[in-house]
Amino acid sequence: MSEITLRVNGETHALDVDPSTPLLYVLRNDLGVRGPRFGCGLGQCGTCTVLMDGRAIRSCMRPVSRADGEITTLEGLSADGSLDPVQQAWIEEQVPQCGYCQNGQMLTAKALLDRNPNPSDDEIRQGMNGVLCRCMTYYRIQSAVRRAAASMAGGEVER
Incomplete structure (x- = not known):
């Protein structure tokens, strides 16, 4: 286990997780984010997509240790109660x-x-x-x- 710091939807989170854990699992299981979903687990279907520094990435294939940018999930698109x-x-x-x-x-x-x-x-x-x-x-x-x-x-x- 290692301490990993993630910035998700504008909030910083310090987590004690295995660095090889897929970002998707950390988002869903540790942070309770429900937008990205498990689909194929191979990065081919796209249901696990999140934005990292504005680029669409597959969170099922990205180890949490390589999630070093600003992560935006579907929940993070809305601002001040207004839909994107x-x-x-x-x-x-x-x-x-x-x-x-x-x-x-x-x-x-x-x-x-x-x-x-x-x-x-x-x-x-x-x-x-x-x-x-x-x-x-x-x-x-x-x-x-x-x-x-x-x-x-x-x-x-x-x-």
């Missing part, structure tokens, strides 16, 4: 069916829009490619990303 434009767009476009992948979808969309605030449909599909949705709501996801981009730019979503 990505979260609001997900609601307005009624994206989730089962909801299992939505953590990974929204955080991947947030990272995409922070890098590219006005992505084309092809760029959205490419940028969102790594998060699997068993319910096949990909067209709603694409619409939600467009809506969030428009909201962030202060405009209206194009249909």
Whole structure:
């Protein structure tokens, strides 16, 4: 066991954990964060996605000892009781069916829009490619990303 310091959703946490423990397990089991979920355990499905310094990473594959940046989970996207434009767009476009992948979808969309605030449909599909949705709501996801981009730019979503 080692003392590891994590900065998650703006708060600093000192934890006594095995440095090889996946970040996902520390977030869920030690910090009680429920946004990132266990899916495949191989970093291929995306349900465990978190942002580290604004980049989407797979927390199931990242040892907690290598989580050395600011970690943002789905819970950390909201500020002062206001939803992030990505979260609001997900609601307005009624994206989730089962909801299992939505953590990974929204955080991947947030990272995409922070890098590219006005992505084309092809760029959205490419940028969102790594998060699997068993319910096949990909067209709603694409619409939600467009809506969030428009909201962030202060405009209206194009249909």
